[in-house]
Amino acid sequence: MNRVASAIDTIFMAAALLLLSSSRSAQSQTNAEVDAGLQFHFSNPGARSLGLGGAFIGLADDATAAYTNPAGLILLSRPEVSAEGQRSGYTNQFTDRGHALGNPSGIGLDNVAGLVPGSSEVEINDLAFASFVYPQSQRHWAVAVYSSVLADFGASFKTQGAFVSSLRLLPTSNDLRLRIIGQGVSGALRLTDTLSIGGGLSEYHFDLSSLTNRYALNNFYGPPNYAPGRVAAFETQNGSDRDLAWNAGLLWKAGSWWRLGVVYRQGPSFRFQTTSQAGAFSGVPGAVFASNRASFHVPGLYGAGAAFQPTEAWTITVEYDRIRYSELTRDSVDIYDPIAMRNPSIKQLAAGDADEIHLGVEYVLTQLKRPLALRLGGWTDPDHKIRFSGAPAAGDTEAQFLSALFLRGNNEVHVSGGLGVVLSDQFEVNAAYDSSRFVSVASLSAVLRF
Numbered sequence: 241m242n243r244v245a246s247a248i249d250t251i252f253m254a255a256a257l258l259l260l261s262s263s264r265s266a267q268s269q270t271n272a273e274v275d276a277g278l279q280f281h282f283s284n285p286g287a288r289s290l291g292l293g294g295a296f297i298g299l300a301d302d303a304t305a306a307y308t309n310p311a312g313l314i315l316l317s318r319p320e321v322s323a324e325g326q327r328s329g330y331t332n333q334f335t336d337r338g339h340a341l342g343n344p345s346g347i348g349l350d351n352v353a354g355l356v357p358g359s360s361e362v363e364i365n366d367l368a369f370a371s372f373v374y375p376q377s378q379r380h381w382a383v384a385v386y387s388s389v390l391a392d393f394g395a396s397f398k399t400q401g402a403f404v405s406s407l408r409l410l411p412t413s414n415d416l417r418l419r420i421i422g423q424g425v426s427g428a429l430r431l432t433d434t435l436s437i438g439g440g441l442s443e444y445h446f447d448l449s450s451l452t453n454r455y456a457l458n459n460f461y462g463p464p465n466y467a468p469g470r471v472a473a474f475e476t477q478n479g480s481d482r483d484l485a486w487n488a489g490l491l492w493k494a495g496s497w498w499r500l501g502v503v504y505r506q507g508p509s510f511r512f513q514t515t516s517q518a519g520a521f522s523g524v525p526g527a528v529f530a531s532n533r534a535s536f537h538v539p540g541l542y543g544a545g546a547a548f549q550p551t552e553a554w555t556i557t558v559e560y561d562r563i564r565y566s567e568l569t570r571d572s573v574d575i576y577d578p579i580a581m582r583n584p585s586i587k588q589l590a591a592g593d594a595d596e597i598h599l600g601v602e603y604v605l606t607q608l609k610r611p612l613a614l615r616l617g618g619w620t621d622p623d624h625k626i627r628f629s630g631a632p633a634a635g636d637t638e639a640q641f642l643s644a645l646f647l648r649g650n651n652e653v654h655v656s657g658g659l660g661v662v663l664s665d666q667f668e669v670n671a672a673y674d675s676s677r678f679v680s681v682a683s684l685s686a687v688l689r690f
Contacts, residue, residue: 282541282563283674284308285369285388286324287683291658291672292600293617295557297545298501300491302687303371306384306426309489309501309545310438313382313428316375324685326368331678332395333357333649334414339403340644341632348461350403355644360397368683383427390444390538391420400464401457404644407637410457410472411464416450420508420538426487434493441486446510446536450477456521471519473529479512479536499547507538507567537567545598553606559598565591565624585638589646590629594622600656613660613670618653621676625649652676658683666690 283289286304289296296304300312303322336358337349344350371386394417401411426440456472458465489503514534518527545559572586600617628646632639658672666689674681 282539282561283681286322287658287670287672287685288613288615288660290656290674290681290683291615291617291660291670292557292602293598293619293654293656293674295545295559295598295600295617295619297489297503297543297559298491298499298547299545299555299557300489300499300501303373303384303386304369305428305438306371306373306386306440307369307388307424307487309491309503310384310426310440310487311428311436311489311491311501313373313375313384313426313438314379314430314436314491316373316382317379319375319690320371320373321688321690322369322371322373322685323367324369324683326366326389327363327682328366328392329361329363329680330393330395331359331361332397333359333678334397334399335402335409335645335647337400337402341405341640342403344403345461348459349400349463350408350461355402355647357647358397358399360395362394362396364392364394366392369685380430381428383425384440385423385425387421387423388442389419389421391418393418398464398466402644404640405637407640408457408460409641409644410454411466412455413453413466414450416477417448419447420510421445422485422508436491437489438491439486439488441484442508444483444485444508444510444538446479446481446483446508446512448477448479448510448512448536451475453519469520472521473519474517476515476517477512479510481510481512483508483510485538497548497550499549500545501547502544503542505541505543507540507564509538510536512536535571537570539564539567553604555602555604557598557600557602559596561594561596561598563594563596563624566593568626585636585642588629588639589626589642591624591626592622594624596620596622611662615656615658615660615672617656617658619656621652621654623649623651650677652678654679 283294284296285307297309300309301315303320305312335355338352338354338356340355344353366389368389371384373384375382396415399412401409422442422444424440424442428436428438430436452475453471454473455470485506485508487505491501494500515531516529518524541563543561548556568591569589598619602613602615605612627648628643632643654674654676656674660670662668668687670685672683
């Protein structure tokens with residue numbers, strides 16, 4: 241009987257520690273497993289760009305330049321309408337089970353040394369980009385209006401509850417939906433025959449909703465029980481906000497074969513509400529442990545690119561992007577504590593800035609009645625997941641839990657390919673597919689010229 245009572249005490253101690261010690265970053269990252277794999281659309285819009293591995297800053301010669309590099313709008317000679325549809329597939333990884341910071345006991349589910357990840361998959365369809373560009377007839381200036389999806393991500397999965405040292409994380413069920421859409425205006429101005437500049441301003445609309453239920457255990461070493469009546473605590477993240485952000489670019493024609501471009505895109509910031517509450521199993525269902533306001537900082541981007549066009553048929557593009565993912569953990573907030581920034585372990589959540597290299601090649605079969613473009617590309621996607629930095633000290637339960645939930649990700653390599661066909665002097669269609677281990681994107685876009 242004493243052993244049973246001791247096990248029950250341990251279970252509720254684990255629950256209490258989890259509620260009081262878990263943390264959340266300003267990017268909407270919390271110790272809720274659902275937040276660990278949020279995805280952003282930082283690749284340049286358009287199926288043509290996707291087929292070129294996203295290397296488009298130095299080319300920027302269609303309507304997607306309104307977002308990618310507004311200085312490129314000056315290259316357009318006629319008004320254009322562009323639209324892109326995307327089907328995106330995401331594989332979200334999370335900590336599911338296993339034993340961290342010690343050896344497993346061999347009892348029940350505590351039988352695996354090291355943490356075992358789980359994964360869930362989601363597919364999302366979007367009208368990812370749309371724009372209208374109006375160039376001045378002498379091509380001294382151009383203006384554009386556009387809509388772009390910056391982020392559209394969902395996740396839904398359950399965890400079994402990993403063992404951490406002598407404690408256990410409570411099993412969870414998780415659901416999240418994140419969406420950020422921008423509407424903007426941009427323009428370009430020709431400074432000389434070889435140099436143009438551009439800039440734009442976008443209003444972004446942010447929607448975030450998530451629910452994480454944490455379930456009390458029937459037995460400390462036993463399997464989870466996901467019955468509604470077993471919810472010991474739950475956390476929510478909810479917000480709908482707007483913010484303005486700007487972008488700017490430069491495009492230089494460096495000789496008859498080369499174009500060089502540079503851009504900066506500011507990341508918007510949003511506010512949202514977080515709550516931590518007692519569940520049905522607690523005996524005080526609905527009691528609020530903490531309710532806080534937090535900020536969601538979207539990373540900014542610096543980029544530079546070059547396009548080499550030695551003939552009418554061949555185009556080679558390269559691009560370097562510096563994405564400031566470190567902004568994700570700026571002003572971190574502990575949503576489980578009424579004093580939102582008191583938890584010192586939060587400062588050990590970090591994300592590294594990413595240096596992406598994009599490369600693309602295009603060959604156009606110009607001899608055909610309807611010219612056909614063949615494209616191939618690829619790019620590097622360094623690990624930028626929010627992770628626990630350093631090693632948790634012995635006895636620091638807060639840090640130990642965070643280290644088990646916020647793990648390093650993987651460096652990824654994307655490979656892409658695409659086709660484009662000019663159906664008439666006015667109408668062009670492009671298709672592309674980008675694939676990596678955890679993200680895949682299929683794109684179809686069209687351009688109508690007047």
